[in-house]
Amino acid sequence: MAATIKDVAKHTGLSIATISKYINGGNVLDKNKKKIEDAIKTLDFRVNELARGLKTNRTMTVGVLILSLENIFFTSIISSVENVLLQYGYSTIICDCRSDLEIEKAKLDFLVSKKVDGIIMVPHGGDVVHIKKALDKNIPIVLIDRMLKNIECDVVISDNINAAYDAVEQFIIRGHRRIGIIAGPKKIYTTEERLKGYVRVHEDYAIGLDGNLIRYGNYDVESGYRILGELMEMDNPPTGIFVTNYEMTLGAIMAVNDKNIIIPDEVSLIGFDNIQMARVVKPPLSIVEQPVKGIGETAANVLLKRLSGENGGIPSIYRLKTEMLIKDSVKTIINQ
């Protein structure tokens, strides 16, 4: 059906080797160049990437594997990854693993079987053998958002510890002493880091921890909704609540609306990610904003470096700073 290099050869009277040479930028006489270009145009010839990949073992394609396509935090990162890679001639294959480790394994397998040259992924965590396997096949991998133990590869993350530290500190310097945190699921890297920041700032300001103020959610809307309710129904509820990801922040605000809680009079709130949402709610929400563009670009550049052969030994860790946007959702408490 489609024209092949052979057809071009026949059409020009040259050999396929010469055509191939031309395609790949080799030296060809000007008059032959013309001929070939003409033939390619009239035959509408396109290199068969399958055949080429089979020969060269390179596909100029990188795989991107994320937890969910319906999460704007991840899709924004992808967008900036693509932006960078495109400039270097790389294309991307994006996969969604629905926050499911088994699907993650399958999709990683898929990417490997598609012979991608490299992979950028948000690991679910919990298991790393499938990732190690891919690394063993000499496919460079860059992890984003979450770090994993027992594995040697580049990683690009937000400085989650200080993100949480800064957020909670904002409460503290405004006089809050009982600060609730809606954390992520236990054992997840980002959960642990954000909690570490929460604990550390309490230590630094010599404020005792109250275990009841620390609640583990599931990084989804439902748990944000539920836990906000639970916190507010405590006998001694917090005066400020820090929600540690976007979905749970959505849920928390829905709960606030449904229960007619007045922000920031009845409780102060700091959320996570998505500046647009922060501007849409009333009063405008204070949030921790992760550097999505930066994460994406950094990850892409790190991968490009590996792909160009500069596999200079030890994998590196990039911890990008977050930004704290304080709006009207945090109240200053006069007397303690």
Add this chain to the structure above:
Amino acid sequence: MAATIKDVAKHTGLSIATISKYINGGNVLDKNKKKIEDAIKTLDFRVNELARGLKTNRTMTVGVLILSLENIFFTSIISSVENVLLQYGYSTIICDCRSDLEIEKAKLDFLVSKKVDGIIMVPHGGDVVHIKKALDKNIPIVLIDRMLKNIECDVVISDNINAAYDAVEQFIIRGHRRIGIIAGPKKIYTTEERLKGYVRVHEDYAIGLDGNLIRYGNYDVESGYRILGELMEMDNPPTGIFVTNYEMTLGAIMAVNDKNIIIPDEVSLIGFDNIQMARVVKPPLSIVEQPVKGIGETAANVLLKRLSGENGGIPSIYRLKTEMLIKDSVKTIINQ
């Protein structure tokens, strides 16, 4: 490096043809089956999809091409597309064309060069020759969200006309007579359809049209923000405003917040898409909700049908109904 079918053959003492037969589900003696399975496991053999695709001309992969990955409307559709395709053994390659026709052409080319078996795409519109070219290569294409003229392929869309009709009708039956519409860019399919609904319901209720109430935005946050301001600063502003996509709805709400406009007392509002956002703002926003799951599933199934050879002639159009969610953002006007 990686094990090939040849290695498995050598390891088992069988011929590569037999191994291939086994892989593809042919008849093989039980004892040989065992041997092969063992060999595959110990050698960690995986089929080289590049080589297989080269031979078979099928990759069991479908391409998905959308306007933007940062648009949750599209990513939700993709998610349900994937859900269906995965069950039939198909994988997806997702591409983002940043609402740019040139990038769309390049990405479509990329998908074709990856030899995808089929394509699901949101066309930007304006040009169709690249799409026709892909169709000529016998790659079935399903269009979603937007229909195109002069092209013969299956299409899955929302019933935009009646979506707009229903939304505006809600205003009318509550006594509104001056209803503004923040439409999309001119010439875009969805813009025209939604405007058609707006016009039609005015006709049916015998309400004269005021051209000043019809404003063309750009389907982005900025234009939603700007146009809401413009409409409210008219000498004779509308009592209700219908915003015709998600991004512009976000912008409109930001404007409402910044200008301290009271909803629905000073103006009533109906937005578009994203039920979560609707629950997050106060008062809860009335919205037109598109059937994202339905669109995705339908598109996937239509494509699967084509892929299985049932190319039963004429392409079909699927117009899926939207849903109208009325909340407190629409006021009932007592006296006209």
Add this chain to the structure above:
DNA sequence: ATATACAGGTTAAACGTTTCGCGATGAGAG
């Protein structure tokens, strides 16, 4: 006993490239 059918296996060609090594041509140097 012979013909038939069929299961299970093999050989070899093909898919569309890239690439190595070699040959031809022609120009400049000696």
Add this chain to the structure above:
DNA sequence: CTCTCATCGCGAAACGTTTAACCTGTATAT
């Protein structure tokens, strides 16, 4: 006029599969 060398083109093998055609041996029907 010959030698050297660069330039350009070609033949052929290889990448890892699938698959048509063919072979062998055993079980079944006649």
